[in-house]
Amino acid sequence: MTGSRRRVTQQDIARMTGVSQATVSLVLNGRDDGSVRIAPETRDRVLHAIRSTGYVADPVARRLAARHNRILGVFTYEPVFPAGTGDFYHPFLVGIEESAERLGCDLLLLTSAPVAEGRRRIFHDDNRLRLADGCVLLGRSLDRDELGRLVAEGHPFVSVGRRDDAGGPVPYVGADYAAATADVVRRALDAGHTRLAYLGQGAGPESHTDRFAGYRASLDAAGLPARHEPTDRSPADLLDALLDAGVTAVLAEEYADGVALATVAAERGLTVPADLSILALGDPTRPTTSDLEFTGFRIPRRDMGWQAVEVLTGLLAGVPGTVTQRLLPCQPVDGVTLRPPRH
Amino acid sequence: MTGSRRRVTQQDIARMTGVSQATVSLVLNGRDDGSVRIAPETRDRVLHAIRSTGYVADPVARRLAARHNRILGVFTYEPVFPAGTGDFYHPFLVGIEESAERLGCDLLLLTSAPVAEGRRRIFHDDNRLRLADGCVLLGRSLDRDELGRLVAEGHPFVSVGRRDDAGGPVPYVGADYAAATADVVRRALDAGHTRLAYLGQGAGPESHTDRFAGYRASLDAAGLPARHEPTDRSPADLLDALLDAGVTAVLAEEYADGVALATVAAERGLTVPADLSILALGDPTRPTTSDLEFTGFRIPRRDMGWQAVEVLTGLLAGVPGTVTQRLLPCQPVDGVTLRPPRH
DNA sequence: TCAAGGTGCTAATACGAATTATCACGCCGA
DNA sequence: TCGGCGTGATAATTCGTATTAGCACCTTGA
Known part of the structure; x- marks a missing residue:
């Protein structure tokens, strides 16, 4: 052998x-x-x-003796090379890799984390977090208990995506969903819409609550109602409800939900955006196909990954001035799915 | 800190x-x-x-004493998170990751390998190959000298894709391109074609020679000529040559070349497959768009990645019965680009 | 009473690299 | 001829865990 x-x-x-x-x-x-x-x-x-x-x-011996080895762990709650999420996570990894390469660090994908109760767990019998100097955390939602433990035990880590405090401030590099969503609302209002709806959970992970907060705040400021549509029914039923309520512009938390809505609208003989404006609050997280380029915004994924590594190495080096909580602006997308409402 | x-x-x-x-x-x-x-x-x-x-x-100390680190390196000759190769390598990585997860191994992406003379090199001043217990090699063609050195120095590694001996047998998990191509030829013959052409290099990397060998063997057995068209001319010139020669079915080594050929055919007012059958010998390695679903076969990429990790860990554990050279069957695709020839 | 055998634990060492205190050596000046 | 000094390298120790040889003690049987 x-x-x-x-x-x-x-x-x-x-x-x-x-x-x-x-x-x-x-x-x-x-x-x-x-x-x-x-x-x-x-x-x-x-x-x-x-x-x-x-x-x-040998990185292991090196770490034992020197307490660091220039290896950064990448822990993802979803698989790193996702089968189901299309390429959504890809740009994050590109940014992480570029940044790590620039800083002369190697990346260790912590793929050995076992799945328990439907999600990966950081802490388990033989967790290898400490094999790396620090760790980048990736995923839509991170387990709060585990986050709390990371903070409490003082593990150096950075989350990609804003996280609420978990027994202490959580270092992160996130996208400013609140501001980006507020901007989308403003564009809809400028176009003359007054009856908007937010389609999505609006709760759960921070990325959802932030979007919803931006939505609600903008409409409250404009003195308009902030309608909220959950995603638990079929696109057809949803469309009925929206039309009944006279909604003229829909903000889709999930790109795919916007696509689904546009599809049933087309089946009904309605035109997007002539009959209904649909705005996407970010990039697709699931593979979808649509000829429409949705109006909305793009998440600075690559840059988020890039800066996450930067923050992490800053933390590790103990650089004093490093800002460990960063929100990056999203890039507005002028698509074809927003038009003034009919009267 | x-x-x-x-x-x-x-x-x-x-x-x-x-x-x-x-x-x-x-x-x-x-x-x-x-x-x-x-x-x-x-x-x-x-x-x-x-x-x-x-x-x-402490996992670090534990590993030090255990003499191995359950880290598997992944070395790719093309960039790991590819921009140019579309998603071709993605399924391999999905399989590698899944397998690593199942076996409780972590993955180290050897992305720091520098590019020399247009390609990445494994061996260089600061190679980190030995960081990991073993290594999975990914890429269309691996440098023979480097492969030979890996074998000679006894590095535990597995290639994704069949490789010829390099001073010794190379452990691999490959796709059985010869059999898959032979099967495509058989389907063309069954449909009544007698004038086929192989479009592509047919030489160079093993994946090409294997396809060509399967093609040639099948036609030899059938007593038919095995026409071979290189890819060094424009699709338009190529189409002319094929039509002049009375070719009715083309096997494209590269999916994209098949697409290009179909495109110029359409521009000439020809219909695929009514006027010309085009068969694809595998999945697209470059991003292409076509409304046609090509007849041909699919490479079991995910499974290849999966089994590569399995073979590697088998090698590392010194499991006696492990077969270190595996060829997996490709899955036939019944597309819309094969039809009996006109007379 | 003493060898034989069992029980429960520890001392010592390995793993591979980093770090510090120290040492051998040569040379120069007084 | 001896002390001092610069130079270049090494022995010894550390990190935290795993493993093995072996020791001290007790019981048993003849």
Whole structure:
């Protein structure tokens, strides 16, 4: 069997070059400052041996001794390479990867976390959180108990997406859904709509409550009713209810719900946006197909991932001025699904 | 910065209960078999202390002692989170992740590999291959020299996709392109075609040679000529050549080439498949759009990733019966682009 | 009374790298 | 000739856990 070969260690390098393990370590870490000196000739010999053997420090031992290893964990509550969520998480990972690469860190996907009660759990018998220096958390909603424990035990981590306090402030890089949604409302009002509806949960994960808060606040300020439609019925029934109530513009928390609504509208012979404006509060989280480009906003996913790593490494380095809670603006999208209402 | 107060260790528990650290370890691991005995009374005392302090074993130290880290590297010759290759690599990663999860392994993305001479290299000054226990290799074509070195140095790895020997057998989980292509040829023959053409390189990476071998063998067996069209000319010129030669069915090594051919055919007023049958030998590796569902086969990408991890962990564990070279069947696709030829 | 055998636990060590205190050596000046 | 100093490297220890050899003590049987 191939795998039988022992891993190359600093001890091996030391024997090969006739120096001690300590010297190898010193060379590896470029310790050439005042307190430690290595003869250039020796250094080259060691470096050469390292290169020829392909030696790499064992991250585990390194972490045990030095308490850090320049590895960042990525923990996701949904699978990292999602089958069901289309590519929604993809841009986050692109940003995370780019940022990690720039900072010279490796990424460890904590895929070993077992699933219990339908979701992954961070804490379990053999959790490997501590294998990495710190951890980026990704997912629509994070378990509050686990978050609380992370905070309480002082694990360095950053959430992608805003999170409420969990026994303490939670470091995050989120999207400013409240402001983005308020902006969408404003655009609808500017177009002349007065009867809007919010389609979605509006509760649960912070990303939902933030959107709904932005929606409600804007309409309250305008003195208009903030109608809220749950998603527990069929698109057809929903459409009936909306038309009965005279709603002219719908804000879809979930892109896919907006698409479904547009589809049944088309089946009824209605035109979007001539007969009904539909606005999407973000990018699709599930794969959907539609010829319509929805008006709404785009989540700065890549940048969120990018900055999350930045915040995390800042935390780890103990950089004083690092802002550990950041909300990034969303980018408005001028689609084709908003038009002034009929009279 | 991190957890302020020191973590509780086995040593602490030992001092609290007046036993040795070794005893704590033994109790923790439930070692009560023949070779080791712990008095029930002592065990309870230790367990009680463990519970009251909330002690959890440090995974890092645990790994160090265990001599392996249950981390699997994933090395890709194309970028892991691809922008250009569409979603082609995505299903592989889904399978890899699922399998790793099931086996309790974490994944380390070796994305820091630098690009030299237009392609990523495994071996370089600062390669981190040995960070992981073993490695999954992904990519259309792997550098033969590097593959040879992996084999020679005894690195535990598995290739996704069949590879020729490189100074020794290469462990792989591949798709049986030869059989799948032969099957496509058979379907074309059954439909009455006698003048086929293979569109593509037919050489280079194993995935190409395997397809071409299956194509050629089938036609040889049927006593028919095995026409081969390179891809170095424009789709328009290609179409001319095919029509001149009386070809009625084209097998496209690359899905995108099939799409391009169908497009120019349509521009000429020809209909696929009425005037020309086009068969795709696999899934699109580049993003393409076409209303046609091509007849051909699907690569079992997810399963390939899944089994690759399985083979790798088998290798690492030294499981004797593990088959380290596997070819998985492709799934036939009955599309709309095959029809009996005109006469 | 003493060897034989069983019981319960500990001392010692390994794992691989990082770090600190220390040491051997050569050279120079007095 | 000896003390002092700069230089280059090493021995020893640390991190927290797992494992094994072996020790001290007790019981039993002849």
